[in-house]
Amino acid sequence: MRIEACIVNHNTSEFAELAVRTLVAAHRTMIDSGLLKITIMDNHSDDQGLPALIQACTELGAAFTLSRWPATETAANSHGDVMRDFVADHPDADHFLFADADSYVIEDDTVGRMAAELAAAPNAWAVQARFAWLEEHEGPGSSQDPWRGRPQRLRVAIDDVDTGNFPSRHKTRCHPAFALVRNTESFRRVADIIGLSSGVIISADPELAGFADTFGPATLAMQTHGLDHLLSGATVGHYHGVSYQDPNQPLGGKLDDCRRRLAGLRRP
Secondary structure (H helix, E strand, O other), X not given: OOEEEEEEEOOOHHHHXXXXXXXXXXXXXXXXXXXXXXXXXXXXXXXXXHHHHHHHHHHHXXXXXXXXXXXXXXXXXXXXXXXXXHHHHOOOOOEEEEEEOOEEEOOOOHHHHHHHHHHOOOOXXXXXXXXXXXXXXXXXXXXOOOXXXXXXXXXXXXXXXXXXXXEEEOOOOOOOOEEEEEOOHHHHHHHHHOOOOOEEEXXXXXXXXXXXXXXXXXXXXXXXXXXXXXXXXXXXXXXXXXXXXXXXXXXXXXXHHHHHHHHOOOOO
16 A cells, blocks of 8 residues: 655645644654655745745655645635646555645554545545544534535626526535545546536535535545545544634634644754
8 A cells, every 4th residue: 555645835834844744753654664655745835934844854755846836826726736736646656645734643643544444445435534623622523524514605707797696505525634535547537527626516406506615526526436435533633724814713823833833843
């Protein structure tokens, strides 16, 4: 088994450093044996934490690669596009591990546990980790599809023609903040044809219409193959929302916590 891990960095370098350092620390045996390889896919970041991130990659044997999508020049969210490119560039992997830059590992052998869960479920295409904050504050199992079915009102403009408001529901997805995926022909075709980005389904039927966040359209496409995703028993940390400004999720405390954790992981 060979797992290729992809962490996408969008000017979130301090968080990405924590992600790679905790992933390595919890999976030293897998990494030393070549079973787990880690790549930082960087969207041409220029934040102050970038030099330390590059140094950490050199120290830990992780690859650091620039994506085709500079964060300052790309109007749309390119996260899914970067992951799609990563899949295309690693056709020989047995599994892909997709991890957000603001995720961090808190349990030893998290990936090994997830791989065992996936191997035991032949009708699953992926397994997603639980997120510590959601599990603690919203209850066990809340990490799976936390927004699924939430009523929404959407507007879409196509060539400057507005569709007008239409009612919809948020679509299901395997959350790519920390997900292990089988590298199957079906998944590669979905990644190539549908992509791994977000999408909107326009429909008069609110049960069909809705927004599918990053990895969402791919999740729906895999369901057409009779394949679903699992919620793992393993839990990771996930700060949520650090690559954009959200007044409901202020960055300050998250960055302080990240720096505190990094201080305990860096070499003296």
